[in-house]
Each structure stands twice: as structure tokens, then as C-alpha cells.
Amino acid sequence: MLEDLLPFVDFDTDFLFAELDSLGVTTIMMTLSSEYGIELDASDATPRNLKSLDNIVAMVQAKLESKK
Amino acid sequence: MTALTDCLKRHAASTPSKTALIDAYGNTLSYESLFRAVTEAAASMPRTRALVFRASPSADFIIRYLACHEAGVAAVPLERDASAEEMDRITDLAAKADIPEGVADILFTTGTTGNRKGTMISHSAIMADAENLIGAQGFSPSLTFIITGPLNHIGSLSKIWPCLTVGATVHLLDGLKDLSAFFGAVDMAEGKVATFQVPASLRMMMQMARRHIAERSDRFDFIETGAAPMAQADMEAWCAALPHTRLYNTYASTETGIIATHDFNAGVCEAGCLGKPMRHSSISIGADGFISCSGATLMTGYLGDDEATRKVLHDGAVHTADRGSIDSEGRLRLAGRDGDVINTGGYKINPVEVEDVAMAHPAVEDCICIPAPHPVLGTSLRLLVVTNGHAPLDKKQFAAFLASRLERHKVPLLYSVVESIRRTFNGKLDRKSYANATEQ
Numbered sequence: 001m002l003e004d005l006l007p008f009v010d011f012d013t014d015f016l017f018a019e020l021d022s023l024g025v026t027t028i029m030m031t032l033s034s035e036y037g038i039e040l041d042a043s044d045a046t047p048r049n050l051k052s053l054d055n056i057v058a059m060v061q062a063k064l065e066s067k068k
Numbered sequence: 069m070t071a072l073t074d075c076l077k078r079h080a081a082s083t084p085s086k087t088a089l090i091d092a093y094g095n096t097l098s099y100e101s102l103f104r105a106v107t108e109a110a111a112s113m114p115r116t117r118a119l120v121f122r123a124s125p126s127a128d129f130i131i132r133y134l135a136c137h138e139a140g141v142a143a144v145p146l147e148r149d150a151s152a153e154e155m156d157r158i159t160d161l162a163a164k165a166d167i168p169e170g171v172a173d174i175l176f177t178t179g180t181t182g183n184r185k186g187t188m189i190s191h192s193a194i195m196a197d198a199e200n201l202i203g204a205q206g207f208s209p210s211l212t213f214i215i216t217g218p219l220n221h222i223g224s225l226s227k228i229w230p231c232l233t234v235g236a237t238v239h240l241l242d243g244l245k246d247l248s249a250f251f252g253a254v255d256m257a258e259g260k261v262a263t264f265q266v267p268a269s270l271r272m273m274m275q276m277a278r279r280h281i282a283e284r285s286d287r288f289d290f291i292e293t294g295a296a297p298m299a300q301a302d303m304e305a306w307c308a309a310l311p312h313t314r315l316y317n318t319y320a321s322t323e324t325g326i327i328a329t330h331d332f333n334a335g336v337c338e339a340g341c342l343g344k345p346m347r348h349s350s351i352s353i354g355a356d357g358f359i360s361c362s363g364a365t366l367m368t369g370y371l372g373d374d375e376a377t378r379k380v381l382h383d384g385a386v387h388t389a390d391r392g393s394i395d396s397e398g399r400l401r402l403a404g405r406d407g408d409v410i411n412t413g414g415y416k417i418n419p420v421e422v423e424d425v426a427m428a429h430p431a432v433e434d435c436i437c438i439p440a441p442h443p444v445l446g447t448s449l450r451l452l453v454v455t456n457g458h459a460p461l462d463k464k465q466f467a468a469f470l471a472s473r474l475e476r477h478k479v480p481l482l483y484s485v486v487e488s489i490r491r492t493f494n495g496k497l498d499r500k501s502y503a504n505a506t507e508q
Binding site for chain 2 (some may be wrong): 003004005006007008017020021022023024025026027029030041042043045046047
């Protein structure tokens with residue numbers, strides 16, 4: 001899903017945040033927010049949360065947990 | 069003739085400990101320390117007519133840029149990821165070209181006519197731009213101006229000029245992807261802050277950080293946008309979030325300089341309204357509806373391309389490819405742009421440049437780069453590709469191929485494999501037929 005929207009980003013890296021520009025960060029946050037029905041904003045778009053795909057998954061899971 | 073470095077010298081003497089610059093890497097320089105660093109760098113500068121170097125949000129870049137001015141060397145900042153080959157090509161071009169006396173900067177831009185050109189800007193044009201902005205937008209010594217965009221483009225670079233002229237503080241950030249860094253810069257400023265953001269970035273900020281913006285509404289003195297049309301809904305959202313902040317939409321280009329600006333948070337909030345010409349500028353609309361600009365901010369010409377210069381700059385005016393009108397209040401109303409250039413996120417892209425690179429890929433038989441709607445950027449690039457059947461087209465690898473040869477903002481986000489590309493009767497790409505394309 002994210003690879004389709006950001007074709008030149010390598011989502012397998014552990015340095016994902018460094019690869020992204022502001023469009024990439026916004027696209028990821030907006031897409032995940034819409035796809036999973038969670039609220040994500042600037043305070044979630046941290047280098048730590050966007051360090052790798054695993055960290056993104058963990059961020060989404062934490063948001064889903066807090067929704068319950 | 070006054071130059072930026074004269075202003076720097078003046079502030080170094082009158083307010084030596086005042087912060088002039090905070091860079092993206094945590095370095096802070098006072099006016100005195102910046103002036104000293106610039107003077108030292110200028111003394112050891114090679115005696116060439118122009119110096120090509122990469123732009124970055126660092127104190128080193130600003131020092132080198134100003135040292136060029138001090139030493140009488142034209143500064144040629146290129147994109148941060150410019151290849152060594154591109155640096156060599158531009159260096160060679162600058163060495164062979166005639167660079168008139170008084171040229172301070174050479175900025176490479178997609179240009180009014182679409183092809184990448186080196187636009188020469190004089191010291192006097194820079195000072196006129198600075199005075200235009202100071203007078204119209206209210207730059208003051210207590211201001212901190214946050215710059216997040218690339219410093220090889222006039223949109224961001226031109227904000228250095230009024231800041232150093234009035235003795236304000238410049239805070240450089242490495243893009244806008246870490247919004248916490250942006251709000252950290254807002255919070256750490258001693259006085260009020262201002263920033264320049266292209267409309268796509270303003271939309272991103274509003275989508276990602278509306279609450280953070282509203283919480284700091286009393287911290288923003290003004291925000292300026294430009295370089296691309298801003299949607300009415302986005303303008304209204306910013307007015308609602310920052311009811312007491314001046315919000316400027318500015319008409320400018322590398323060739324014309326900074327021409328007109330309009331505070332859309334002061335009564336007239338209408339997309340396309342770009343305000344009245346500033347102090348050193350004037351605007352006229354030709355019989356064909358195109359905007360022409362004259363005054364002290366105009367470029368000197370294109371580097372090594374007299375023919376292209378004559379096409380755009382004649383009769384004392386730069387003749388743009390933008391269509392517009394002047395309303396009864398004397399305000400410029402922008403109607404649109406002619407030509408093939410695609411504006412994505414404030415960057416003007418010549419699709420031919422993208423297509424030329426794409427055609428070098430072994431799987432590509434034919435292609436066309438067209439505009440496509442995008443929820444954040446407004447417009448993004450879509451590449452329609454006809455494959456030659458010799459090799460499958462892997463979208464990710466193809467994008468990486470393009471990214472290795474083009475600046476990031478020129479790499480299309482969307483790709484579609486199609487049976488054929490439409491052409492006109494004489495074999496040219498039929499761009500008009502794709503102008504509002506939704507082809508997948």
C-alpha cells in the first residue's frame with residue numbers, strides 16, 4: 001500500500017525516516033490514519049516512529065490499542 | 069552600491085551579539101561571528117568569476133554564499149544532491165559564459181519557458197527584493213524567520229535577503245518532515261516568527277498539525293506562500309487557525325524577482341489574488357493576457373543563453389508565461405499558466421526532462437509525463453509508459469532509476485503502463501489531450 005504511494009522509498013531499511021521527505025511523512029500518516037481509522041498528527045511523526053516499517057506497525061498497533 | 073554583506077557588516081558593528089543564524093545542525097552564529105566567518109572565507113576564495121556549490125541548511129552554506137558576495141564571485145548554489153557530473157557541467161558552463169559585472173547569484177530554475185537555465189541575479193536586484201519584502205511584509209530586527217525549503221531556490225533563498233538587511237534572525241531547518249523540529253524552532257524564538265511555505269506544505273501542516281498551529285497562534289507574525297496556486301479551502305483554514313497573523317500570497321519568480329504580495333487574512337481572502345506590486349516593481353498585462361513585470365528586481369539574464377534572455381527579457385520587462393489581470397483596486401489576479409511546465413508542490417517541472425531520462429531505461433519504448441491530481445501536492449507527476457516487451461517494468465526499480473538521475477521532486481509518484489501514447493499529426497506528444505487526464 002505505502003510502496004504504491006511512495007515508489008522511490010525503500011521501506012525495508014532501518015533508516016526509513018532519513019529516506020523520507022515531508023511529502024513522504026504526510027503520505028504515510030494520512031494513509032494509515034484513513035486505512036485504520038486512527039488519529040495521527042505531527043506529534044506521532046517522530047524519527048523514532050518512522051525509523052522502520054516495524055516501528056510504523058508498532059505505532060499503529062499502539063493507536064489501535066488505545067482506541068479500544 | 070549596497071550589498072547584503074554591507075548590511076551584515078553594519079549589524080556586526082551595531083548589534084554584534086544578536087543572533088544572525090541558527091542552522092539545522094544546532095550551530096548558532098551572532099552577527100559578529102557570521103561577519104567574521106564570511107570575511108575569512110572571502111579572503112581565501114578562489115579568484116574565479118563564479119563558484120558552484122551545493123546548498124544545504126547549514127551555517128557553512130550561508131558563510132560560503134555570503135563570502136562569494138563579499139569576494140565579488142557569483143554564487144551558484146545547486147541542489148543538495150547535485151551529482152559531481154552536474155557540478156562539473158555547471159562549472160564549465162559558468163567558466164565559458166559572460167557573467168556581467170554586478171551579478172551576485174546564478175540560480176538554476178526550470179524557467180519561464182520550461183528548460184533548466186541559470187538565472188543571473190545582481191546585487192542591486194537582491195537589495196530591491198529585500199526592500200520590497202521589508203516594506204510590504206514587515207520584516208523587523210526582532211523577527212525570527214524559519215526557512216525549511218531548499219536554498220538553491222529563490223523562494224527560500226530570498227528570505228535570507230530581508231533578514232540580513234534588517235538584522236533579523238534566520239533559522240534554517242532540514243525540510244519540514246520533522247514538524248516537531250519546526251514547532252521547536254517556533255517555541256525557541258525570542259520574538260515572533262515568520263516562515264515561507266509552498267501551498268502543498270501549508271496543506272500538509274494543516275492536515276498534520278492544526279492543533280499545534282492554533283496553540284501557537286500568537287507566535288506567528290506572518291506566513292508567506294507562493295510558487296503555486298493555493299486552494300481557497302486551504303486559505304480559509306489558515307485564516308481560521310491564525311486569525312491575527314498576516315498571511316501573504318506572493319507573486320515572484322527567479323526571473324522577475326519578488327513582485328507583488330497580498331495579505332489574504334485582512335479582508336479579501338480569494339484564491340489567485342496576489343496583491344499590489346511592491347515598492348521597486350510594476351506589473352502590466354499584455355493584449356494577449358500575459359503578465360509582464362518591470363522594476364529593479366528583474367534578472368540580469370540567463371547564463372550563456374542570450375537568445376533565451378531576449379525572448380523573456382525585453383523592453384525593460386520580463387514577459388512571463390502567466391496569465392492574469394489587474395482588478396479595480398490595482399491587485400494582480402493570477403488566471404493560470406501557459407506552456408508545458410507542470411507545477412507540483414511549488415516546483416516547476418519540465419516534463420521533457422523527465423521523459424528524456426525515462427526513455428533511457430531499457431524497458432521503455434515511449435512515454436509521456438503528465439499532471440495528475442494529488443490530495444497533498446494538489447498536482448503530482450504521472451508517467452505513462454509504453455514498454456518494449458524486452459523486460460518487465462518494475463515500478464519500484466523504475467522509480468529508483470529515475471531518482472538516481474533526477475532531483476527527487478522530478479521523480480513521478482504515479483506510473484501507468486499503456487498501449488500507446490497519443491501524438492499529434494506531426495508526431496509530437498499530444499500534451500493537450502492529457503491535460504486533464506485520469507488515465508490509470
